[in-house]
Amino acid sequence: MASIYWLIFFLILIGIEIVTLALTTIWFAGGALVSFFLALFGASVETQLIVFVIVSFILLFFTRPWAMRYVEKNRTKTNVEGLIGKEARITQEVNNRNGTGTALLNGQEWTARAMKEEEIFPEDTWVVVRKICGVKLIVSRKQEEI
Numbered sequence: 001m002a003s004i005y006w007l008i009f010f011l012i013l014i015g016i017e018i019v020t021l022a023l024t025t026i027w028f029a030g031g032a033l034v035s036f037f038l039a040l041f042g043a044s045v046e047t048q049l050i051v052f053v054i055v056s057f058i059l060l061f062f063t064r065p066w067a068m069r070y071v072e073k074n075r076t077k078t079n080v081e082g083l084i085g086k087e088a089r090i091t092q093e094v095n096n097r098n099g100t101g102t103a104l105l106n107g108q109e110w111t112a113r114a115m116k117e118e119e120i121f122p123e124d125t126w127v128v129v130r131k132i133c134g135v136k137l138i139v140s141r142k143q144e145e146i
Helices: 002-020 026-040 045-073 079-083
Strands: 087-095 100-105 108-114 126-133 136-141
Touching (some): 002 026, 002 045, 026 045, 087 108
Antiparallel strands (some): 087 126
């Protein structure tokens, strides 16, 4: 009878994974599948539960990083993620101490701040977007590598 419960649990986890595609429940589905076979061969419920936990966490910790690299490789950066690393032109002097600065990026004007507090970028300077905090571009000199 326990094998039926493991099979139902396995199908539910697979269904959740198909709907979300988040690579979260698939690892536990693997543990449920192994426990299903243990139940078929008459293993005790305690053994099934222990094996479920062990197999699930082994799959989670050892195969998830590899799978995430594969998934991330084929993912196209969108929205704000796609702006990081792009070049922008300063349209108003960037001076963190004075709280001033704007930059033009992809035809849109953004508030801009220097990555290093003491840096000042005059108008018409080309910079690279290093990160985005809220609605502000955090920029540094074009040749500078971070």
